[in-house]
Amino acid sequence: MTNDQWGAAVRLLWGPRPPEKPARGPRRGLTLEGIALAGVGIADAEGLGGVSMQRVAGELAVTKMALYRYVPGKAELVALMVEAAMPEPGAGAPRGAGVAAGGAWRERLGAWARELLEGFRRHPWLLEATVGARVMGPRELGWMERALAALDGCGLSGAEAMDAVVLVSGHVRGIAEQERAAGRTAGADGEGAGGGPDAQLAVMLGEVMRVHGAEFPALGAALASVAEHGGQDQALEFGLERILDGLGLLVDRRVGGR
Known part of the structure; x- marks a missing residue:
């Protein structure tokens, strides 16, 4: 979205909702919410490649x-779709409770990451739609606010807190991208047909490892462990816990130095 397009997106996402009937033309009962939900479907x-103004109009x-009387173009349409598809960010952390609550920042940030992944699982196209310079709506900014509020009172500078949120969200996006590339269909519990990327990799490499396994002993041992544990992919939790461990060390150092 270019700079001259941002004004329209800001008005659509943050301004007062226009009346259902446009200034000119017959009333069709269109609303911005209805248009966005048609695009989401x-x-x-x-x-995301299947979405066009023509397709949405047809729906x-x-x-x-x-349709153009309500939404000036596809960039603004996608911005409305993101806002409609993003789940509600939920309650933010109380201000100043990051350390006083006995490290509750870690639990809140971990829950935030898991809920964000579920959002990407429900709408994988959000991975494409939420990159680059663009206007963010109230829900998406609410997610950022919730993550930053969880770190409030932990002794981090504003820039460090922002970087921490980027680090956690980057890990979540990476896992979601892997799942999407693997064609995984995940339910609300995070499990899906065919298992996670690690389990699918083991299946794809099965014949190769039977013949050449001796040349790759470390990989063979890792894949055997995946098979032994039922192909459960723990990449999200393992990476998330290590990131939170590192942030915890920084928080302890900052708080202890006060």
């Missing part, structure tokens, strides 16, 4: 020109 089924049984 297409993206969920076909990916709503209106002309593309009628």
Whole structure:
């Protein structure tokens, strides 16, 4: 989205909602929410590449020109879709409770990461739609606020807290990208047909390792362990816990130095 497009996106995401009937043209009963949800439905089924103003207009049984009276282009449409698809960020952490609550920042930030992954699992196209310079809506900013509030009172500077959130969200996005590439269909409990990326890798390398396993003993031992534990992929939790361990060391150093 270019600079001259940001104004329209800001007005759509943050300004007062326009009346259902546009200034000109017949009333079609269109709303920004309905338009966004139509786009979300297409993206969920076909990916972000399947979304166009023409397709959304067809889903709503209106002309593309009628749609343009509400949304000026695809960039703004995608911004509305992101806002509609993002789950509610939930309650933020109380201000100043990061350390006083006995390290509760860790539990809150961990819960935030797991909930964010579930959002990407429900709508994988969000991975594409939430990168680059763009306007973010109230829900998406609410997610950032919740993560930063969890770290409030931990002795981190604003820049460090922002970097910590980027680090955690980057790990979550990486896991979501792996799952998407592996074609995993995950349910609410995070388990899906075919297992996680590690389990699928073991299946794909099965024949190769049977023939050449002696050349790659460390890989063979790791894959055997995956098979022994039922192919349960722990990449999210392992990486998340290590990131939180590192942040914990920094928090302890900052708090102890006061």
